[in-house]
Amino acid sequence: MSRFLIPAAIFLALAGVLYVAVVHSPNKSTMQSALLGKPVPEFSLPVLGNPGLTLTKAQLAGRPWVMNVWGTWCAACRDEHQTLLDIAGQNVLPLVGLNWKDEDDAALEWLRQLGNPYSVVAVDRDGRTAIDFGVYGAPETFFVDADGRVQYRHVGAMTAEVWQREFLSRLPRGGLP
């Protein structure tokens, strides 16, 4: 009897560890953002289609906003595009695009063809701002609260379900001022 006790105990311990690990990471490629609860990094980037204009963190302060990191080279970005258009149609939260390591012409053509869900798109041609946000693959979508703090980061294509569960639920009760 005791012959099986120790292997069984080891098996259960290992199974427990693996269970916890699996439950805590629903998608093995998804990592929690290191920026959660911290202020959005400073940035100052040209606006897509209007390079004379600059978008900064300060301009977005005072109300919650969502930043979606995308590029025309990113296949999953195409997959989530319709969802982004639907989200934009709800008109609840401003959707700021971060066009990551892309070409302006390609990005503009993409928006012309597929539709533009973004209130504004900032151009991060050399990827410095993306690094400051801890981005490691597109698409990624951040929820920033009215105090300018990152409250959530979703890695991978946005879905209606994720939008409802992780983004809309983080809005202050009673909607926006």
Added chain:
Amino acid sequence: MKRYCRQVVLALLGAWLLGVSLHSVAFDIEAMPTPAQQKRYDALIHELRCMQCQNQSIADSPVGLAEDLRRDVREQIIAGKSDAEIRESMVARYGNVILFRPPFEPSTAWVWLAPFVLLLVGVVVAVRIVRQRTSMVAEDDSIVNDETQR
């Protein structure tokens, strides 16, 4: 016929080796202004994880993000940041997971302790097996002794 075979094999091997060596230099690791900075740069980029291809360091990966992170390290060294400050800035943006040697913290303790716990389990199991076998040998001996005495 046999001779040709050997030549073909050698040619293939040569081509493969060339391919392998070309592959490893397919991207340039950028040079630093001074040898001292170069040494720190080489060390740092080998201990930072390429977040896109998680089991490679940013020194070993040709992907765009690794290139951008190497540039970030390079610029911070030139700006006069210490190795500790550079590591901190990486952790602040990407979390502990970017370090191949994470710091010892409550959340990372198991990473450091698990090998020793497993080693201990191994030692206990080994000791038990050895004891069991020894006692079996002893029993065998006693049987042999009984036989000879009879």
